[in-house]
Amino acid sequence: MNKNPYLDQILVEMESVGDDWEELFTGEFHLKEVFNLVASLVKAAESIVLAPESGESKHELVRDAFEYFDNKYRIIDRIDDLIPLPFFLEPFDSPFLRKLVDFLIGQAVAVFNQTIWAEKPIN
Numbered sequence: 001m002n003k004n005p006y007l008d009q010i011l012v013e014m015e016s017v018g019d020d021w022e023e024l025f026t027g028e029f030h031l032k033e034v035f036n037l038v039a040s041l042v043k044a045a046e047s048i049v050l051a052p053e054s055g056e057s058k059h060e061l062v063r064d065a066f067e068y069f070d071n072k073y074r075i076i077d078r079i080d081d082l083i084p085l086p087f088f089l090e091p092f093d094s095p096f097l098r099k100l101v102d103f104l105i106g107q108a109v110a111v112f113n114q115t116i117w118a119e120k121p122i123n
Helices: 007-017 021-026 031-048 055-073 075-082 087-116
Strands: none
Touching: 007 031, 007 055, 021 031, 021 055, 031 055, 031 075, 031 087, 055 075, 055 087, 075 087
16 A cells, blocks of 8 residues: 555644644544544645645545544544444444545545635626
C-alpha cells in the first residue's frame, strides 16, 4: 500500500490543533467525537492540499488520516459497540460503518470545496 505523501503532514497539523484526541477517544465515547475528528481532518487537509480541483486527493488524505486514528483508537469498533444489532447482522455492521464514515468524509470534503473554493459572482 502506498503511503499518502501528505499523511505525516496532516498528523502534525492535527497535533498542533491542540485537541486531545487521546482523551476524547479513550474515555466515554460519543458520536460527536467522530464528526469533530472528520471536520478537523478536512480543515487540516484544506490547509495542506491547496488546489481547488483536488477534492479526490483531500478525500483520500482524510480517509487515510481517519484510518490512522481508527487503528490507534478503534473508532469504528467503538461506534459498533454503540449500535446493538441482532447477532446475525453483526458481521455486516463494521464494513457498513466504514462505508458510512467514508461517505461522511466525502460529503465534508465536497462542502468545504464548494464553500471555500466557490467562485464569487462577478457584479
